[in-house]
Amino acid sequence: xxxxxxLVAKLNAINEYERxxxxxxxxxxxxxxxxTYAGEHTAxxxxxxxxxxxxxxxxxxxxxxxxxxxxxxxxxxxxxFTGKIAAKTRLTLYYQLEKIAxxxxxxxxxxxxxxxxxxxxxxxxxxxxxxxxxxxNLEMPTLTDILPNSLGWILTVFAIGAITTVxxxxxxxxxxxxxxxxxxxxxxxxxxxxxxxxxxxxxNSLADFWPVxxxxxxxxxxxxxxxxxxxxxxxxxAWFCNMAMHIGMADMSILRYAKKWTAGxxxxxxxxxxxxxxxxxxxxxxxxxxxxxxxxLTFAPGxxxxxxxxxxxxxxxxxxxxxxxxxxxxxxxxxxxxxxPNWKTWKVTLFVGLFTTIAACFPALVMRLLEFVAxxxxxxxxxxxxxxxDVYFMERWxxxxxxxxxxxxxxxxxxxxxxxxxxxxxxVLNLFADVEIFFLGLPGWFVAVIxxxxxxxxxxKPIVFKTQKVNLTSEPILNH
Amino acid sequence: MKRLIIITSIxxxxxxxxxxxxxxxxxxxxxxxxxxxxxxxxxxxxxxPLWLNKKEQESV
Numbered sequence: 001x002x003x004x005x006x007l008v009a010k011l012n013a014i015n016e017y018e019r020x021x022x023x024x025x026x027x028x029x030x031x032x033x034x035x036t037y038a039g040e041h042t043a044x045x046x047x048x049x050x051x052x053x054x055x056x057x058x059x060x061x062x063x064x065x066x067x068x069x070x071x072x073x074x075x076x077x078x079x080x081f082t083g084k085i086a087a088k089t090r091l092t093l094y095y096q097l098e099k100i101a102x103x104x105x106x107x108x109x110x111x112x113x114x115x116x117x118x119x120x121x122x123x124x125x126x127x128x129x130x131x132x133x134x135x136x137n138l139e140m141p142t143l144t145d146i147l148p149n150s151l152g153w154i155l156t157v158f159a160i161g162a163i164t165t166v167x168x169x170x171x172x173x174x175x176x177x178x179x180x181x182x183x184x185x186x187x188x189x190x191x192x193x194x195x196x197x198x199x200x201x202x203x204n205s206l207a208d209f210w211p212v213x214x215x216x217x218x219x220x221x222x223x224x225x226x227x228x229x230x231x232x233x234x235x236x237x238a239w240f241c242n243m244a245m246h247i248g249m250a251d252m253s254i255l256r257y258a259k260k261w262t263a264g265x266x267x268x269x270x271x272x273x274x275x276x277x278x279x280x281x282x283x284x285x286x287x288x289x290x291x292x293x294x295x296x297l298t299f300a301p302g303x304x305x306x307x308x309x310x311x312x313x314x315x316x317x318x319x320x321x322x323x324x325x326x327x328x329x330x331x332x333x334x335x336x337x338x339x340x341p342n343w344k345t346w347k348v349t350l351f352v353g354l355f356t357t358i359a360a361c362f363p364a365l366v367m368r369l370l371e372f373v374a375x376x377x378x379x380x381x382x383x384x385x386x387x388x389x390d391v392y393f394m395e396r397w398x399x400x401x402x403x404x405x406x407x408x409x410x411x412x413x414x415x416x417x418x419x420x421x422x423x424x425x426x427x428v429l430n431l432f433a434d435v436e437i438f439f440l441g442l443p444g445w446f447v448a449v450i451x452x453x454x455x456x457x458x459x460x461k462p463i464v465f466k467t468q469k470v471n472l473t474s475e476p477i478l479n480h
Numbered sequence: 481m482k483r484l485i486i487i488t489s490i491x492x493x494x495x496x497x498x499x500x501x502x503x504x505x506x507x508x509x510x511x512x513x514x515x516x517x518x519x520x521x522x523x524x525x526x527x528x529p530l531w532l533n534k535k536e537q538e539s540v
Contacts, residue, residue, distance in 0.1 A: 312514070
């Protein structure tokens with residue numbers, strides 16, 4: 001099979017059941033999802049997020065309890081929001097959204113999503129660059145850096161960006177297989193690297209751990225120029241860092257394959273390995289670096305992992321960053337391609353890769369990853385609130401569900417105005433009431449729910465069907 | 481044969497994770513641990529592709 005045929009086959013595989021419910025024979029048990037989620041949430045981002053909690057002065061007790069509660073809330077959100085709706089509709093987010101909001105809105109959503117994917121992939125390329133640069137004695141970026149600090153950094157980022165882009169253009173399937181193989185090994189390296197450095201932190205027995213954790217690792221004192229993180233920051237971050245996936249409903253695409261909605265609880269494997277153990281492990285590694293470098297502001301996961309676990313550690317950073325960047329870049333390409341399906345996939349991916357690589361040159365993308373991840377979830381959250389209300393409450397309140405499909409409209413204004421109003425409300429809270437980005441998702445969700453109901457009342461027009469109850473999608477007539 | 485490859489992979493993972501615990505209990509030095517971790521990594525990445533994805537393809 002030649003490459004272009006192979007690519008078409010891959011795209012066809014991705015589109016399987018995209019516009020129809022998953023058939024009964026294709027449903028999978030919850031065990032399948034445990035492995036999927038465990039692999040998906042141990043990624044390159046974990047090498048950055050765990051250390052950033054240390055940099056932001058999280059205390060040990062706040063970290064341990066905040067992550068526990070936040071992760072439990074995230075799992076519950078996956079099960080009770082995404083799992084239930086995915087099992088009820090058996091559709092992808094994109095098709096469900098198209099039925100509710102129309103094809104034009106879905107296009108806008110895809111574009112926004114693609115932009116966010118590019119920045120996330122860019123951050124992961126930069127993380128890989130910190131490990132690849134070790135043998136070249138590359139000058140590493142610092143926590144306060146915004147612009148690239150050397151030509152060497154730009155060249156390294158471009159080299160990794162080029163490889164990532166080429167692989168995303170032609171070898172997504174191989175990367176996906178490679179990521180499956182790397183996942184169990186990566187979590188081992190995370191744990192092993194942290195355990196190996198414990199004696200250097202003064203921990204020589206289990207009894208030593210908690211006193212050192214409190215006084216040396218998570219001291220409760222932020223680094224110079226960093227804001228203070230409290231229990232609430234950690235809880236809300238752990239809950240909302242994947243808000244786009246659970247409350248935002250993006251994981252409908254995965255959980256629609258589940259036999260029962262309770263498969264949503266399988267996400268616990270991912271969040272507790274990746275967002276608990278891996279964050280704690282990478283935080284330990286970073287605190288050792290701070291201790292031995294006298295609180296240097298240099299922030300480079302590659303050398304930190306290399307110092308702790310040798311070549312295996314550095315390789316782990318490269319693989320973690322690369323296996324996260326690659327599928328993300330590929331998804332961004334597909335999202336952009338939805339503007340015009342006639343565009344060649346490889347050309348779109350090449351353009352997306354170039355944009356992503358330029359973004360990756362700016363270290364601010366890595367240093368502000370906490371804020372970016374929170375923003376990513378926040379921007380996509382209103383769409384999840386709209387789907388939640390549409391699936392459960394529209395008919396109860398005398399409104400039409402799947403309004404775009406039933407009315408034949410390409411843009412449901414109720415959804416568009418809900419999105420704009422919700423994000424506007426969050427922006428006002430942030431700018432004028434000093435509410436930090438990590439906390440905006442919760443009030444924002446309630447605003448989105450109320451706004452969607454009100455706008456639907458205002459914008460929906462009664463629909464009369466020619467073929468009542470026989471086929472709800474056939475020939476709708478709008479009553480003006 | 482397949483069972484042997486799986487056992488080899490598992491041994492690779494064990495060689496990756498156990499050495500740092502031996503550093504923690506002061507039985508080996510960190511440089512030996514790093515070398516063993518690298519060996520475990522190589523063993524895992526050579527042996528795991530021979531069965532891991534194939535198993536998944538069969539089960540889907």
